Amino acid sequence: MIVNERFISYLQSLDTQEIDYLSKIRQEALDSYVPIIRYDTQQYMKFLMQTIKPQKILEVGTAVGFSALLMEAYNPVDCHITTIENYEPRIPIAKQNFADAGKTEVIDLIFGDAQDVLPTLTDSYDFIFMDAAKGQYPIFLPELKRLMHSGSVLVTDNILQDGDIIESHFAIERRNRTIHKRMREYLYTLTHDEDMVCSIIPVGDGLAMCTMK
Numbered sequence: 001m002i003v004n005e006r007f008i009s010y011l012q013s014l015d016t017q018e019i020d021y022l023s024k025i026r027q028e029a030l031d032s033y034v035p036i037i038r039y040d041t042q043q044y045m046k047f048l049m050q051t052i053k054p055q056k057i058l059e060v061g062t063a064v065g066f067s068a069l070l071m072e073a074y075n076p077v078d079c080h081i082t083t084i085e086n087y088e089p090r091i092p093i094a095k096q097n098f099a100d101a102g103k104t105e106v107i108d109l110i111f112g113d114a115q116d117v118l119p120t121l122t123d124s125y126d127f128i129f130m131d132a133a134k135g136q137y138p139i140f141l142p143e144l145k146r147l148m149h150s151g152s153v154l155v156t157d158n159i160l161q162d163g164d165i166i167e168s169h170f171a172i173e174r175r176n177r178t179i180h181k182r183m184r185e186y187l188y189t190l191t192h193d194e195d196m197v198c199s200i201i202p203v204g205d206g207l208a209m210c211t212m213k
Contacts, residue, residue: 009197015043019073021101025066034090037064037131037157041087041180043203045129045155049075054127059083060114061132065094069109071129081107082121084114084132087195122153131157137186145195148212154196159187160206 018026049071055078059068062085072081084093091111110117114132118140125147130137137156139161142169144154147156190198190208199212 012039021097022066022073024124025064025069025097029064034064036063037070037125038204041157041207042070044201044203044207045070046074048153048155049125052127053077054125054153055079056123056125056127057081057123058121058123058128058144058147060118060128060130060144062087062090062094062109063131064090064180065097065107065109067129067131068094069097069101069103071127072103072106079106082105082110082123082125084110084112086111086113100191103181114140118147121147123147124149126152128152128154129157130154131149134158135182138182138189141186141189145212150212152212154208154210155210156186156190156210158205159183159200159208160202176187 026036028126045067053076057068057071057075057079059071060083062068062083065083068081068083072079083094085094085103088111091109095104095160096108098104115136122150126149128144128148130140130144132140147155187200187208190196190210193198193210196210196212198208201207201209
């Protein structure tokens with residue numbers, strides 16, 4: 001964790017009551033060791049929804065549907081969310097969570113590998129949230145840019161890799177070196193892309209925030 005856990009605990013003590021279905025899904029995910037966006041990332045996403053007010057949202061990496069439901073719940077305007085997940089065991093859980101929250105009409109879940117699904121999408125999105133297989137981020141980026149318009153925002157989660165991103169390639173466990181290398185390549189590409197303005201923010205496990213010029 002980049003931020004001290006005591007600090008996060010203090011911030012949680014200041015938080016207002018969470019929406020019931022979000023609280024239930026969050027606890028179930030924690031109990032089942034399913035990764036969902038971290039607490040401080042959740043708070044920041046709430047702020048982004050209130051500020052940007054995106055009507056069309058694309059999410060790469062559904063998991064059990066927590067982040068999609070959070071974005072819908074805290075967006076002050078009517079929106080439609082398309083979310084992609086390729087891990088089959090989580091599909092029925094996410095679908096049930098969307099149904100229980102009464103959001104099946106505004107959230108479309110697509111089962112498949114984003115590398116295959118993204119090229120089939122033809123819409124233009126106001127907000128894109130990527131929280132999927134970290135080693136695939138550089139592969140997804142060209143298609144994500146194609147789906148953005150001027151003013152679109154792309155938010156990428158987990159870009160600091162619990163601090164490993166600043167370590168030497170040789171200090172990383174061998175099994176994680178490919179992801180480490182690809183994430184560094186991804187961040188360099190983002191920050192040097194002349195089509196976008198990007199900022200790296202140490203919230204949660206790190207967010208890369210980019211807007212299309």
